[in-house]
Amino acid sequence: MSGAALGIEIVFVFFLALFLLHRYGDFKKQHRLVIVATLLAWYLCFLIVFIIPLDVSTTIYNRCLARNAVPPVTVNTSLFSTTTTAATIDNVSGLQLEKNADSSSDSPSPQCYKPWSYIPKGIMPIFWRVVYWTSQFLTWILLPFMQSYARSGGFSITGKIKTALIENAIYYGTYLCIFTALLIYVAVNPKFHLEWYQLQTIGIAAANTWGLFLLVLLMGYGLVEIPRSHWNGAKKGYPLMKTYFKAAKLMTEKADAEENLEDVMEEVRKVNECIKYNHPLRKCVDTILKKCPTEYQEKMGRNMDDYEDFEEKNISYPSEKTLVKLHKQVIYSVQRHHRTQVQWRILLEQAFFLEDVAKNETSATKQFVRTFPPQEPEGWITRHFYTPTVEWYWECLLRPWCSRILAVILAMVSTVVVWSECTFFSTKPVLSLFAVFIQQAESTYNYIYIEVACFLTIFFLSICVYSTVFRIRVFNYYYLASHHQTDAYSLLFSGMLFCRLTPPLCLNFLGLTHMDVSIAHQNTEPTAYTSIMGSLRVLPLIADVFYIYYPMLVVILCIATYFSLGTRCLNLLGFQQFIGDNDMTSDLTDEGKELIRREKRKRQRLEDGETRRREWKEKYSNNREDNSRTRNIHSDQAEPSYTEMTTSRSKSIHTFIKTLL
Numbered sequence: 317m318s319g320a321a322l323g324i325e326i327v328f329v330f331f332l333a334l335f336l337l338h339r340y341g342d343f344k345k346q347h348r349l350v351i352v353a354t355l356l357a358w359y360l361c362f363l364i365v366f367i368i369p370l371d372v373s374t375t376i377y378n379r380c381l382a383r384n385a386v387p388p389v390t391v392n393t394s395l396f397s398t399t400t401t402a403a404t405i406d407n408v409s410g411l412q413l414e415k416n417a418d419s420s421s422d423s424p425s426p427q428c429y430k431p432w433s434y435i436p437k438g439i440m441p442i443f444w445r446v447v448y449w450t451s452q453f454l455t456w457i458l459l460p461f462m463q464s465y466a467r468s469g470g471f472s473i474t475g476k477i478k479t480a481l482i483e484n485a486i487y488y489g490t491y492l493c494i495f496t497a498l499l500i501y502v503a504v505n506p507k508f509h510l511e512w513y514q515l516q517t518i519g520i521a522a523a524n525t526w527g528l529f530l531l532v533l534l535m536g537y538g539l540v541e542i543p544r545s546h547w548n549g550a551k552k553g554y555p556l557m558k559t560y561f562k563a564a565k566l567m568t569e570k571a572d573a574e575e576n577l578e579d580v581m582e583e584v585r586k587v588n589e590c591i592k593y594n595h596p597l598r599k600c601v602d603t604i605l606k607k608c609p610t611e612y613q614e615k616m617g618r619n620m621d622d623y624e625d626f627e628e629k630n631i632s633y634p635s636e637k638t639l640v641k642l643h644k645q646v647i648y649s650v651q652r653h654h655r656t657q658v659q660w661r662i663l664l665e666q667a668f669f670l671e672d673v674a675k676n677e678t679s680a681t682k683q684f685v686r687t688f689p690p691q692e693p694e695g696w697i698t699r700h701f702y703t704p705t706v707e708w709y710w711e712c713l714l715r716p717w718c719s720r721i722l723a724v725i726l727a728m729v730s731t732v733v734v735w736s737e738c739t740f741f742s743t744k745p746v747l748s749l750f751a752v753f754i755q756q757a758e759s760t761y762n763y764i765y766i767e768v769a770c771f772l773t774i775f776f777l778s779i780c781v782y783s784t785v786f787r788i789r790v791f792n793y794y795y796l797a798s799h800h801q802t803d804a805y806s807l808l809f810s811g812m813l814f815c816r817l818t819p820p821l822c823l824n825f826l827g828l829t830h831m832d833v834s835i836a837h838q839n840t841e842p843t844a845y846t847s848i849m850g851s852l853r854v855l856p857l858i859a860d861v862f863y864i865y866y867p868m869l870v871v872i873l874c875i876a877t878y879f880s881l882g883t884r885c886l887n888l889l890g891f892q893q894f895i896g897d898n899d900m901t902s903d904l905t906d907e908g909k910e911l912i913r914r915e916k917r918k919r920q921r922l923e924d925g926e927t928r929r930r931e932w933k934e935k936y937s938n939n940r941e942d943n944s945r946t947r948n949i950h951s952d953q954a955e956p957s958y959t960e961m962t963t964s965r966s967k968s969i970h971t972f973i974k975t976l977l
Contacts, residue, residue: 321433357811440844455815469644527820536873538780560908
């Protein structure tokens, strides 16, 4: 199994990222470069989460070999030491591992057990270099540039590139400010000598510092809100009331988006009528028209039916800059309108389903009855096993209890995370619970437990961070919607954010488990991840102050989230938030309830009309078949042939003549 586990996970993660991208994106409509860039970003971030546990188990095995085969080598772990650099540490560790490998191949140590997922020496450093630097190139250069390029209103490649560079100056500026500050600190300090490796490490430290700053803010919210959302989801009527509240807010945003789209389309119509087919800027107008919705294109046409030539008249024609601005407004308004439409459809399905759950809770037949059939076609398993009876027991009886149990488990894990974030720097005694769990498993060489525990911990931290991004209202401009409804901008944003937050997230996890040698203050072999991308102890100023005390802010953020201080402040400022004991919340809830009722009546009328139309068609087609069949039978039985009719006429004439004579 040497290296096989790594290969299997690489292939599995690729298909996992491809499946999720297919669920959220649209391969047919979206540009191929957007699909490829997003897939690569998601793939690399998922790889880091899935491969870190294998790196931890392999490092524990190598440390065991070092302890039992070769006396420990004392090295300086400071990355900026004038006598020992990280390259020297790698060389010493490599020589030590080579001796260990040679001795273990001849007479393996009985105290060390090789993990099932052992990765041979030399593979992981190359792997992490490729993954890390590719993800950093994507998140800081390519993805922001592609996002601004796609939203740019320019009509030429040069114009779009210029706009993208200007808009991304703020992103590059924040990174360069941190990098420049660290560079000045190193240049002024006489203890350090600037080398290429040190410049590289400063860049890594700047990226990790930026990511850790945002990481703690997002994590503090998710650690409380995720368990609480599952607990509140089990309350009777709470999810439905919150859905009504969201419906009222979303309808306001939807109406505003439609009004904004109408205003922009009116401007496009005026420009379309003003600039004729042979005007120099007509190509720009045609480009704008292609970005408009189909119904507006049909209304406005292409303004080429009159064939009126362009003449230099005293008419104030719009300039190219005005068209560039209008083009950008069209892109933004169409994107916003499409996003609100998708959100509204998804919210309606949720509201209808929650109302069905509330209605079926008092059902005596214990069979789940839906008001409307599901939008997606049911699979074979759903039709044969997930019957209405099974659905009633799950939705009305078991699911609330499962949500409560899950909420309690998640709350306990969140408590462990908060405690470990505040105590991970303490090595004697070891106070971080994650470090205690890993060390206990290391003493028994339970590699399966180590890898599963590491993966579940990183996965939980990732959920807390990334779900927060799409829960906070300021980030709701980017919306990940399933059923192929996510736009290109949201996909690029998600890939960019994943690449920025995943490396510092995993470094933080290694610090919580004391697998980072700079945190544990041990002269042992570091993991391949920290040796390549830099540990948390990059610079003394940052390591002794920022990396130690800043994660403690997660306690304050958790307390503020628990008491909903941020929500209440936003509500006081005029941004309506869902609070149970507020009059504004009650008014919006009632408004949303009425909106859902109206939409339900509208859909019921549509479905009733479709049902009557279908029944009428079936009845009409059956009546036509019966009538045609009856006519055929009567024609076969009653209508005489031509010969019979001629004979009958001749007989009648002969009888009439006889009577006259």
